[in-house]
Amino acid sequence: MITLENVSKIYELNKNHNVTTLEQINLHIKEGELVVLKGVSGSGKSTILSLIAALTKPTEGEVVVNEKRISKLPDSFASDYRQQDIGFIFQKYNLIPTLSVKENILLPLVPTNPAEDEAQAKLGKVLEQFQIAHKKDEMVRNLSGGEQQRVAIARAHVNNPKIIIADEPTANLDEKLSLDFIEILKQLKSEGKTIVIATHDPLFFDLEIVDRIVEVKAGKIL
Amino acid sequence: MILAPEVLTLLIINGIFLLLATVAFILSVKIFLKWDINSTTKTQYTLEKQSFLAATIIKYIFAIKLPLFLFFVFTLDKISTLLTGAMCAAGVVDATEYGTYLLILKLLNLYLFGFWLTLHYLDMKSPNLPYSKIKFEFFIIAFLFLVAEIVLEGIMFQAIDIDKMVSCCGTLYSSASTSAIGDILNINPTLLLGLFYGNFILMVLFYKLKVKYLFAISNITFIIIALISLISWFGTYIYELPTHHCPFCFLQSDYYYVGYAIYTALFIGTFYGIRSGIMEMIGEERKRSYNISLIFNTLYLLIVTAYPLVYFMRNGVWL
Numbered sequence: 001m002i003t004l005e006n007v008s009k010i011y012e013l014n015k016n017h018n019v020t021t022l023e024q025i026n027l028h029i030k031e032g033e034l035v036v037l038k039g040v041s042g043s044g045k046s047t048i049l050s051l052i053a054a055l056t057k058p059t060e061g062e063v064v065v066n067e068k069r070i071s072k073l074p075d076s077f078a079s080d081y082r083q084q085d086i087g088f089i090f091q092k093y094n095l096i097p098t099l100s101v102k103e104n105i106l107l108p109l110v111p112t113n114p115a116e117d118e119a120q121a122k123l124g125k126v127l128e129q130f131q132i133a134h135k136k137d138e139m140v141r142n143l144s145g146g147e148q149q150r151v152a153i154a155r156a157h158v159n160n161p162k163i164i165i166a167d168e169p170t171a172n173l174d175e176k177l178s179l180d181f182i183e184i185l186k187q188l189k190s191e192g193k194t195i196v197i198a199t200h201d202p203l204f205f206d207l208e209i210v211d212r213i214v215e216v217k218a219g220k221i222l
Numbered sequence: 223m224i225l226a227p228e229v230l231t232l233l234i235i236n237g238i239f240l241l242l243a244t245v246a247f248i249l250s251v252k253i254f255l256k257w258d259i260n261s262t263t264k265t266q267y268t269l270e271k272q273s274f275l276a277a278t279i280i281k282y283i284f285a286i287k288l289p290l291f292l293f294f295v296f297t298l299d300k301i302s303t304l305l306t307g308a309m310c311a312a313g314v315v316d317a318t319e320y321g322t323y324l325l326i327l328k329l330l331n332l333y334l335f336g337f338w339l340t341l342h343y344l345d346m347k348s349p350n351l352p353y354s355k356i357k358f359e360f361f362i363i364a365f366l367f368l369v370a371e372i373v374l375e376g377i378m379f380q381a382i383d384i385d386k387m388v389s390c391c392g393t394l395y396s397s398a399s400t401s402a403i404g405d406i407l408n409i410n411p412t413l414l415l416g417l418f419y420g421n422f423i424l425m426v427l428f429y430k431l432k433v434k435y436l437f438a439i440s441n442i443t444f445i446i447i448a449l450i451s452l453i454s455w456f457g458t459y460i461y462e463l464p465t466h467h468c469p470f471c472f473l474q475s476d477y478y479y480v481g482y483a484i485y486t487a488l489f490i491g492t493f494y495g496i497r498s499g500i501m502e503m504i505g506e507e508r509k510r511s512y513n514i515s516l517i518f519n520t521l522y523l524l525i526v527t528a529y530p531l532v533y534f535m536r537n538g539v540w541l
Contacts, residue, residue: 005262006262008264057267057270057271058262058267059264059267060262060263060264060267061262062262071262071267072259072262072270072349072350073349074274074346074349074351075274076346077349
């Protein structure tokens with residue numbers, strides 16, 4: 001499903017100063033697997049997620065998802081891949097505060113311009129699934145952190161992507177909301193989604209639904 | 223040297239082109255030497271990033287070159303008022319020995335850049351970037367033509383002496399001229415028109431029969447025959463003067479700038495016609511090129527045919 005082969009990522013700040021965030025890592029994630037990337041801040045977890053989501057390209061090595069060499073994709077094809085195959089849940093939700101809940105959720109559908117009925121059906125499904133139907137017309141800036149998190153998950157899920165990527169999803173949530181999020185994860189896993197989470201929240205390390213914990217340290221997988 | 227504002231504008235833009243195109247050229251050479259799309263090395267990823275930069279530069283140069291060509295012709299026309307004897311752009315083109323070559327080179331470069339853009343378009347349609355290497359090889363050659371054009375343009379404007387008398391278009395494009403123009407203007411009009419309309423009918427036939435290579439070749443011959451017949455015969459009906467054969471005067475306001483429409487239709491039509499042959503050569507099926515080519519070539523034919531027909535209907539005689 002997802003393979004990272006000899007992947008390195010080096011940021012060139014200037015001619016004499018390079019920052020190596022990943023160094024020759026290899027990782028294979030199977031379809032339907034829930035993998036947690038564990039590590040301290042700056043260890044390279046988010047870079048791995050960005051590489052899987054084709055948000056960035058490796059400096060060396062290759063990222064293959066569903067037999068597609070995504071690290072070699074030109075930008076326009078990478079956008080299509082992200083739009084069709086990836087649902088991304090960000091630490092700070094990255095919702096657009098001036099739009100309503102339903103407008104935020106519908107955003108990933110805009111590039112494909114589906115028929116109104118189809119879009120409404122998809123919207124209705126995720127609103128119900130993540131229990132935010134009663135808030136659909138509210139502006140997202142008026143929602144609580146937990147509700148914003150649900151909107152972010154609904155938005156990531158509206159396209160029914162094969163892969164869900166979450167970067168520190170519980171960093172801004174209290175314990176109860178974090179447990180709610182784990183319930184949602186269970187739902188997504190039962191639907192057969194491949195889930196990759198980068199976190200240093202210990203809550204994830206003993207979960208039954210987690211298939212594998214991968215420790216990332218100083219740009220290497222231990 | 224003439225330093226009219228329009229000439230200065232052209233020279234400054236050329237300077238910017240040269241700078242940017244040199245960057246694209248250096249990157250193209252690197253890509254040509256080291257490109258391997260299957261490789262996952264640092265070098266290849268860097269080249270892929272650089273290829274997008276180079277392609278963006280080339281695209282923008284072309285996007286500006288297209289209107290700049292019309293501006294160049296407009297400038298020649300404008301500065302003709304500064305040269306004693308010149309009545310239109312023809313006098314400026316003939317004012318130095320470089321003018322004609324520059325004009326031909328400019329047209330050739332527009333076609334070259336257009337074909338480069340075609341390759342780029344095909345390349346970007348596939349995630350494997352199948353034409354990247356060939357398109358940058360092609361740019362290496364196109365760059366040399368571009369440099370030649372920029373240098374020649376500078377030399378031409380440098381060489382124009384405003385104190386020197388130049389010939390007007392009436393003398394340059396006269397059947398009494400001893401140059402090749404004189405020979406062209408002495409071609410039998412019936413033969414010329416037979417070739418022009420015959421070439422067009424063949425083009426339509428090749429379009430209908432989907433004989434793609436012949437369609438492209440008929441477009442190449444169409445440019446030549448269309449330009450000769452325009453100067454030799456159709457142009458005289460635009461001017462309504464049997465002895466006036468200038469290919470530039472009808473770009474002026476006196477003729478409602480119709481020359482821009484005529485040349486644009488001809489160059490777009492033939493460009494897409496030749497492009498369809500290139501597409502066929504690299505195994506790409508694009509019906510749109512054929513359609514655009516035929517539409518613009520037909521438009522060209524209708525515009526130039528309308529002038530003698532209208533003249534005949536109004537006056538009952540041919541010139």
